[in-house]
Amino acid sequence: MILALATCVAAFQPHQGRPAASVKMNGLKEDVAAAALATVAVFSPIAASAADIDNGATIFAGNCAACHAGGNNVIQTEKTLRKEALDSYLDGGRKVESVVYQVTNGKNAMPAFGGRLSDEEIGDVAAYVIDQANGDKWDE
Structure with a gap:
């Protein structure tokens, strides 16, 4: 990463006719910051x-x-989507990544939704499930 930033700085910063070895460190912080911002702008999408x-x-x-x-859970009543059940039964515990994996791949009686739902939709469902469980909102 540092090498990439240094390369960006070198590529975009004129050396005013001086050899690269004689370029002083003055202003380097600003040059690196500018290169970092350019990198973020390029990769943020x-x-x-x-x-x-x-x-x-x-x-x-x-x-x-x-x-x-x-x-x-109408199939296995003990395996609800509440906090305690997710902590106990979900591979990886109660976190978005674990729900994404479960929804994508299915398990036991639960079908896989990978291919039926997009990755973004599965991520949104997982965030919703975790939000509901963490806030004890399922019975609202």
Whole structure:
């Protein structure tokens, strides 16, 4: 990363006819900061967007609520979507990444939704499930 930033600085900073070895360190901080900002601007569209919990609620209602209405589980009643159950039964524990894995791949009686839902939709559902569980909102 540092090498990439240094390369950016060297590429975009004229040396005013001086050899690279004679360029002084004065202003280097500003040059590195400018290169870092340029790097962020170039790569920021690639960064993952924040999950949309409201969209997750809509997707959950259309795809998950038949078995998990109100955070329950109509197939295996002990494996609800409440905090304690997610902590106990979800591979990896109660976190978005674990829910994403479960929804994408399925497990036991739960079908896999990878291929049916986009990665973004699955991420939104996972964020919604964790938000509901963490806030004890399933019975609202």
